[in-house]
Amino acid sequence: MTPALLGALIEARAHRRPAVLATRLADGSQHLLVEPVGRGMVEMDPRLLDAARTAVRTDRSGTVMLADEEWFLQVHLPAPRLLLVGAVHVAQALAPLAGAVGLAVSVIDPRQGFATEERFPGIPLLRSWPDEALATLGIDSRTAVVTLSHEARLDDPALDAALASEAFYVGALGSRKTQAARRERLRAMGHGEAAIARLHGPVGLAIGAVGPQEIALSIVSELVAVRRGAALGTRLPAP
Amino acid sequence: MSSGIEPAFAAGTRAASAAAPDDALAYAMRWHAGGDAVALATVTETWGSAPCPVGSMMAVSGSGRIEGSVSGGCVEAAVVQAAQDAIADGAPRRLSFAVSDGSAWSVGLACGGTIKVFVEALQLA
Incomplete structure (x- = not known):
């Protein structure tokens, strides 16, 4: 060479x-x-x-x-991307962990004080509304989208765009109870059951994670399982 | 065909992705820029339970620096030797490693896999 x-x-x-x-x-x-x-x-x-x-x-x-x-x-090929909506504590733990397994991470959050260089050193940050940011970035089949903000006004438009795209993984942080409400809102936005079944929520493998770091590990584990076609990455249809 | 393209080892390669073979390529360029001779080893075929997929890379410098891997660690020493040989004579090499029996630790893969590795020196031009 x-x-x-x-x-x-x-x-x-x-x-x-x-x-x-x-x-x-x-x-x-x-x-x-x-x-x-x-x-x-x-x-x-x-x-x-x-x-x-x-x-x-x-x-x-x-x-x-x-x-x-x-x-x-x-x-x-370009590294698969992981787009995180919500520059919260879990995102701070998740960004470097996902980077370590080869995902190109970007963090999206329009709120003052959240998506800062100090909190996310070296991570590309987009301080705009998620639907605008995702439209700018373009979601393709080598893109994963995970919402973390717990705020419907941020998470829902992102999930709306992600479920309508070819994203290889779409996940939403939140309890089973909030997931049910979220799925109802997504149905009301016009998403069919096939699209909603693609949503990984609660996000991550069920490893009993406690705290942001362990939750980040469970999310990265599920991302790897889905990317590599492992059985663990396949979910039963949501109730 | 790469003429006219500057060797662009810049901050951009740090990017968010740290996955192989990025690191081996970046280190190879850095070592070369620093005046060290460099060889690259690439996994070209695998059978069985090989830990590094096809395309995995390891960079080896003339001064003995190593970055990346082509196996779980079982054959790296032999690959480093082949890399030094390639640096010495400039000729590429094709290596095969397979586990032959339980005592084959020094040349085999403990996991029972088989791999082929291509080793080439970075030219000085």
């Missing part, structure tokens, strides 16, 4: 651009393909381009055989 190629790969990752590093295993010669894959790569074997596109689409690194040559395709 050349330092220029390494620099380009680091830059693509820093800018959240999908990339594939293709390495011919026999001699180590390499191509770096940065999304949109294939742009300007006219001299490349089109079969390698196709394989790279498939690797990005399926998020699977692996080895492919092309004309008796073995190529390793290393997929570099």
Whole structure:
């Protein structure tokens, strides 16, 4: 690998651009393909381009055989995002923990004094209303949304947007009792049972968490379970 | 094809995500910028219960620094040696590790998995 190629790969990752590093295993010669894959790569074997596109689409690194040559395709996709609504104490514990397992965390809270650099050092902060912030950020299938504020005026618009999106995880902090009321409000907003069944509420795995740090751990655990398709990440339909 | 793109190791790579292989890539660039030779090891195939998924990376410097991993720790020593060899002669290497029996600790994976690792030196150009 050349330092220029390494620099380009680091830059693509820093800018959240999908990339594939293709390495011919026999001699180590390499191509770096940065999304949109294939742009300007006219001299490349089109079969390698196709394989790279498939690797990005399926998020699977692996080895492919092309004309008796073995190529390793290393997929570099942007880190999945975790958008936290409510810059509360649980969010302070959750942000670094989620970052440690590879999630790109942002915290949303328009209230004075909550989403501050002092409380969330190094975490991207959006001091705007959740529906505006989520519309700006755009919720895709590599995004998780968790509401933590306990305030319906903040949480509900965020859940409204999240349940209408392709978010891979939607969770709401709150007791079983408040969850029932929340589900009723979401029904009143026009969400069907299939959408409401996607809501993880109470949020997190039931590990008997006490306090913000343990609640954060239970949420991160459930996020991992859902992301990796583990049985623990699947919930029975809510009552 | 990467010509014209500045090696951009900047604060941006710190970003919110600390997951591999970010760290190995960033450390490799930092060591290179500091004048140390660097090799990168990448998991290219796994079978069985391998702890690090395909694509996991480890960076090794000529002075012996290590960042990242390609297994749960069982084969790192052998990979570091291969990395130093790659730095020395510039040639990439393909390594395979499989557990052969209970006494294979020094070269095998205790978990019973099998992995292939590609090792390459960062060129000096």
